[in-house]
Amino acid sequence: MSHSGWTPEEKEAAQKAVELAYQREVAALIATLQNRVEQAACPNDVWSLHDFLSAKRHEMDGKFDLRDSSLIFMFATLVKDGLLHVGELEGIEKEKLVKISALARF
């Protein structure tokens, strides 16, 4: 197994962690939407909400990138953004976790 390779067990662990982070980000997004929609009163509030949601969708489409070559960077971003703790990446080898932790501090 090369340093950049992911075993089937690691990929399964990665998949679970990604789903957890994705659910958390969606839950936070729903809370933000509920807050913004509750206070919406004028056309500009609606269209700026639409712009916000367009940007967020684009950002999330890019962030949750499950290609093997992107997993380290993706997890570093998720940890940095507070969507995952490194401790939740159980099942992924130590060397990768060290890289993820280091990148998350940038």
Added chain:
Amino acid sequence: MSHSGWTPEEKEAAQKAVELAYQREVAALIATLQNRVEQAACPNDVWSLHDFLSAKRHEMDGKFDLRDSSLIFMFATLVKDGLLHVGELEGIEKEKLVKISALARF
């Protein structure tokens, strides 16, 4: 004044009526958003809300067309959609109102 022309007074009346219809449509949209966001629970709810808002914005951008040549059709659409009553188009000449009423029934 040709049949297709709009006097400054008519344009002012048209502008006011359009603003009223626009505010009504936005108010209805905000109510719909509040209802949908309140019930949102999963990613699909959020992205389908975004799709809905994208379509609605596109539809409204096309519907509120203030060019002189489009006013009759625009008002007919607003009446047909229940966003205006013909009685709220005070200040616009009778002949135009007859056309608007007729088109709104299509």
